[in-house]
Amino acid sequence: MSLLELTSTACLVVGGALCLTGGVGLLRMPDFFSRVHAAGLTETIAAPLLLIGLMLQMDWSLDLFKVLMILVLILATNPTATHAMAKAALHGGHQPRLGDLSNPSEQDGHAEEDSSSKA
Amino acid sequence: MQYLSVHNARILAVLAVFWLLLSGHFTALLLMLGAVSVLLVIWLIRRMDRVDGEPVRVWPTFGLAGYLLWLLWSVIKANVDLALRVWNPKLPIRPVWDRLDTSVETPVEKTLYANSITLTPGTLTTDVHEDHFMIHAVSQEGLDELREGEMERRVRKLGL
Numbered sequence: 001m002s003l004l005e006l007t008s009t010a011c012l013v014v015g016g017a018l019c020l021t022g023g024v025g026l027l028r029m030p031d032f033f034s035r036v037h038a039a040g041l042t043e044t045i046a047a048p049l050l051l052i053g054l055m056l057q058m059d060w061s062l063d064l065f066k067v068l069m070i071l072v073l074i075l076a077t078n079p080t081a082t083h084a085m086a087k088a089a090l091h092g093g094h095q096p097r098l099g100d101l102s103n104p105s106e107q108d109g110h111a112e113e114d115s116s117s118k119a
Numbered sequence: 120m121q122y123l124s125v126h127n128a129r130i131l132a133v134l135a136v137f138w139l140l141l142s143g144h145f146t147a148l149l150l151m152l153g154a155v156s157v158l159l160v161i162w163l164i165r166r167m168d169r170v171d172g173e174p175v176r177v178w179p180t181f182g183l184a185g186y187l188l189w190l191l192w193s194v195i196k197a198n199v200d201l202a203l204r205v206w207n208p209k210l211p212i213r214p215v216w217d218r219l220d221t222s223v224e225t226p227v228e229k230t231l232y233a234n235s236i237t238l239t240p241g242t243l244t245t246d247v248h249e250d251h252f253m254i255h256a257v258s259q260e261g262l263d264e265l266r267e268g269e270m271e272r273r274v275r276k277l278g279l
Contacts, residue, residue, distance in 0.1 A: 025205035040240040079237035
């Protein structure tokens with residue numbers, strides 16, 4: 001395997017793993033605002049790594065430029081979209097849950113319910 | 120005559136090159152469609168300038184490129200930190216939502232700073248005010264790092 005293929009494979013595998021991490025984060029995070037952070041993980045590093053992995057396997061062509069443009073577009077629009085979502089949630093009266101939200105089921109199997117009912 | 124300015128000529132050149140790179144076809148029909156869309160975009164830009172009265176021009180400089188590289192590096196570091204938190208069985212997060220006092224002044228500086236904060240996973244700008252931002256962070260450390268102000272210093276150094 002050439003160095004180029006090796007780098008490309010590494011990017012694709014790590015990118016895929018980070019996509020999974022983002023998904024797991026979305027499911028595990030306790031409220032809307034912390035979920036937004038987990039979603040950001042997918043957009044700011046997983047998708048770019050996948051695209052870079054693809055670009056490394058392509059020939060020099062217009063398609064390479066197009067993939068690069070997709071990468072730039074994702075990175076440029078992500079903060080705007082994230083900010084708009086967060087602001088809309090606040091505007092709609094959604095308050096972030098603050099303080100220690102680490103997984104209560106680790107210490108006590110049934111503590112999860114009463115911490116979420118307070119919010 | 121207001122359409123014949125250097126500013127418009129630059130936009131026209133950039134848009135034309137952009138269209139050609141994206142399309143890659145050089146038939147008469149597609150070139151004409153390209154010309155029409157480029158002119159339409161320039162007309163729209165003119166209208167928007169007239170409405171908000173302050174056209175903002177940012178040029179790609181070495182300073183900006185250096186800043187983006189530094190930002191890329193801090194995004195990678197923040198992602199590793201967040202990924203470790205996600206996979207940790209205890210899910211060690213302590214969300215905070217607090218004000219961050221800033222001294223960035225111009226609209227471009229504010230935009231760049233607020234978006235850089237949001238782009239970095241773990242911190243999120245929810246509101247932009249005259250002299251402070253509202254920041255939601257997944258942990259106190261993320262907010263403290265912003266308060267140390269390295270990112271702000273770098274943004275201000277660009278002098279946008």
